[in-house]
Amino acid sequence: MPEKGNNAGPRFQETVVLDSEAKQCAPFREKLRALLIKAAFDDKTAGGIVLAADEALTNIIRHAYGGKSGRVEIDVRDFSDRMEITFRDHGQKFDPTQLPEPELPPTKGGGLGVYFMKQLMDKVEYDGKGPGNRLVLTKFKK
Amino acid sequence: MKIDQRQSNNVDILELTGELDFHSSPELRDRLQDLLKKQAGKILINLKKVNYIDSSGLATFVETLQKMKRMNGKLVLTDLAPAVRSVFEIAKLDQIFHLAASEQEALTAFAG
Numbered sequence: 215m216p217e218k219g220n221n222a223g224p225r226f227q228e229t230v231v232l233d234s235e236a237k238q239c240a241p242f243r244e245k246l247r248a249l250l251i252k253a254a255f256d257d258k259t260a261g262g263i264v265l266a267a268d269e270a271l272t273n274i275i276r277h278a279y280g281g282k283s284g285r286v287e288i289d290v291r292d293f294s295d296r297m298e299i300t301f302r303d304h305g306q307k308f309d310p311t312q313l314p315e316p317e318l319p320p321t322k323g324g325g326l327g328v329y330f331m332k333q334l335m336d337k338v339e340y341d342g343k344g345p346g347n348r349l350v351l352t353k354f355k356k
Numbered sequence: 357m358k359i360d361q362r363q364s365n366n367v368d369i370l371e372l373t374g375e376l377d378f379h380s381s382p383e384l385r386d387r388l389q390d391l392l393k394k395q396a397g398k399i400l401i402n403l404k405k406v407n408y409i410d411s412s413g414l415a416t417f418v419e420t421l422q423k424m425k426r427m428n429g430k431l432v433l434t435d436l437a438p439a440v441r442s443v444f445e446i447a448k449l450d451q452i453f454h455l456a457a458s459e460q461e462a463l464t465a466f467a468g
Contacts, residue, residue: 239378240377243375243408258442265443269411272412318447318448319451320414322422323414330447
């Protein structure tokens with residue numbers, strides 16, 4: 215009998231591998247939107263998850279790779295009670311969870327990306343052990 | 357991102373189409389920078405056909421707003437789709453931007 219509840223395996227999962235280029239953001243969002251529809255998230259929640267994930271990817275491109283070419287692996291796993299999106303890169307160490315909270319409303323550009331991740335997702339977890347960075351965004355299903 | 361530019365009653369109007377993100381916002385930033393260099397005092401940005409905005413897009417607007425305030429100019433954003441407006445609200449940017457329901461409402465505000 216299949217396992218049920220929080221410890222059950224993912225209902226589906228997909229890995230996206232892309233290069234750290236700004237032009238990769240739009241196709242990644244499109245792919246993620248399709249997976250969120252498959253996972254039956256409502257439009258508003260899906261929109262928030264897409265924005266949070268896009269900000270995570272943008273941070274990797276800007277900060278971990280600093281505009282240089284590099285590999286980004288993104289695992290999207292849909293469980294019965296949550297969706298987990300895991301980002302892995304091989305760039306410089308960058309822990310977005312340690313950035314200070316931005317002043318709101320902001321009076322200068324920047325600083326909102328991590329705020330959006332924290333506001334729109336239920337968990338933002340960073341792991342800097344080993345080479346590169348690993349960031350997991352989790353959204354629970356209501 | 358497509359940017360259509362026109363003028364009406366001394367107001368520079370930019371109508372954007374597409375998604376405003378880390379990739380597309382530099383083009384908008386350049387276009388707005390060009391307008392500011394020409395001392396444009398009234399800028400209206402129509403976001404009716406923008407269905408997505410991220411923090412890079414917001415940063416572009418915040419930078420422009422600050423520059424326009426310093427030169428006593430006026431920036432109005434119009435026709436925000438609910439999803440885009442929601443991103444402004446999460447960042448509390450609806451408190452500092454003039455968000456108009458339509459171009460007509462914005463043009464009236466500029467005239468006033």
